[in-house]
């Protein structure tokens with residue numbers, strides 16, 4: 053099978069996706085990596101064992117994207133640029149009849165708000181064109197959606213409570229840094245918390261709800277904070293029996309201390325300010341000062357643990373279950389030159405593309421991960437570097 057893949061965005065995640073696709077030539081026979089800064093693509097390409105093509109593209113410019121797609125003729129595009137580019141790349145896919153995959157849902161640049169509405173609105177047009185979009189094929193969203201679908205398929209008749217818990221127990225030794233794109237990361241963590249309960253969404257102050265969770269594999273007790281995350285929106289749509297769905301993330305006291313000060317002085321704002329005759333966005337300026345997440349790879353030690361804690365009913369009895377992956381920052385760096393945050397996002401993006409290109413997951417329209425059979429994806433996770441474990445806490 054000859055398949056061409058175009059990866060857009062040569063950042064932390066793009067590097068892992070490109071690396072992983074290059075190790076599966078039987079699925080990804082030709083690879084092109086394109087980004088705004090072509091030298092970043094060339095740097096990544098120079099580290100691979102097989103040749104790939106590189107190109108410069110501004111993914112906010114639809115005609116430029118369309119021209120690139122016409123010249124390379126990819127079978128699918130993996131979008132690892134920023135959420136701001138999602139709709140532009142989807143427009144170019146529609147115009148050229150190309151399948152689409154991403155890892156984060158669309159966010160407007162001038163409003164820190166993310167939801168699936170904008171991308172779901174493309175469903176009819178993708179369906180009519182006979183092409184497929186697979187949304188959120190990272191870890192969370194992505195694997196967490198597949199974990200939920202797997203739990204529902206094999207272990208539950210009904211899921212009643214879903215807690216998605218993202219723990220980064222790693223340490224990069226820097227005073228303050230984010231482990232993926234700082235602008236997107238800070239917009240996400242400084243937003244209000246939101247969870248779903250008994251048919252309605254409930255809001256909480258930013259990082260105002262916390263508790264301690266005991267993580268497996270020697271990680272132990274860590275404080276987790278309630279946040280809003282996009283997969284909650286699609287999971288309650290596709291598993292309407294869910295009564296409560298929440299998302300939690302760990303943060304170190306040091307990270308929170310820095311974030312609080314930066315917020316208090318206005319450095320995390322996305323409202324432009326006038327400075328010496330120029331309009332600057334404080335958060336974008338802050339991004340320029342912070343360490344590039346890509347530079348954290350060799351510095352980060354420890355591991356991540358991301359999983360789903362599920363309660364519900366099986367055969368009329370209450371069941372409680374936890375499914376998770378442990379990923380070592382050092383092992384990820386040794387394999388692909390990136391820390392575990394980029395690794396845990398890039399591997400599922402590659403597997404999502406594999407599902408689509410091999411016809412294992414197929415459909416015309418716009419889809420979330422949990423709409424497909426989880427089993428083949430779960431099998432590939434074990435084979436491509438993200439093995440998972442499950443624990444029955446009550447059955």
Ligand SMILES: NC(=O)c1ccc[n+]([C@@H]2O[C@H](COP(=O)([O-])OP(=O)(O)OC[C@H]3O[C@@H](n4cnc5c(N)ncnc54)[C@H](OP(=O)(O)O)[C@@H]3O)[C@@H](O)[C@H]2O)c1
Pocket residue numbers: 060061062063064065066086087088089090092109110111112132133134135137155156188189190191192193194231232233236345346393396397
């Ligand atoms: N689902 C998950 O689990 C998960 C987890 C982490 C991250 N993510 C998502 O993954 C994506 C990538 O994150 P990252 O940490 O890799 O970010 P990153 O390191 O900042 O990389 C983003 C890349 O996108 C490129 N880019 C930005 N605007 C562009 C444009 N207009 N045209 C072409 N290229 C453009 C940038 O290219 P240049 O440098 O060439 O300008 C940059 O290299 C984000 O959407 C993030 O939200 C998902």
